[in-house]
Amino acid sequence: MPKVLTAAAQLVCAHQGLLTVRASTAALTAGGSPVLVQADILAATVTGCTNNGPGLKPCLKVTAVVTGQSRTLTVSGQPVMLDTALGLTDAVPPQPVLWQVRSAGQTVLEAS
Template sequence: MGPVLTTNARVMCVHGGQVTLAPRQGAVTAAGAPVLRETDLIGAPIVGCAQPPTVSSKPCTTVVAVLPGGSAPTVSVGGLPAHVASLSGITDGVPPGTVMVVSPGQTTVVA
């Protein structure tokens, strides 16, 4: 599956906006940073999206969904699957944008 994501990860929208990572747990860490798990990215703010606001477009401001394949079915944190580097998702941009992992934040723990 790939490296487990931590709060040190870089997750960005397709237009260059940075997803603000805020885990809902802090007990499980990898390389000193909390591990991200399912539900941690839903609703996460996006800062700096370069999509211009027009009559037919809007910048990405929030992650609205995470697509299947972005979590490790065999690694759980507090009862929820951990996110991994293959994560991708959808934003609230118009047209909808995507988010992708640029860096997992650590490479020691692999699911």
């Protein structure tokens, strides 16, 4: 089973920029950190993206969550995010997957 993402998770864009994600609720924690819900990911910003040059635009914000929402675990009516999460950013040119999970931020809680 996939791990649940927490505020301590590490998410990166395809160009190794770091996503800054803040948990909107502390109603559920894992390993001492609040879990992340889909809205938290959609509000994320990106720093350190190396997609620079003529005709290119670096990743600055998340624009979509493509997959990785839990089917069984919710917080405040929103699906909890899993370490299988993938999504898109505002980079130019766009690519099929522009952000992914490097680390879930915890090793205790799993969901499907």
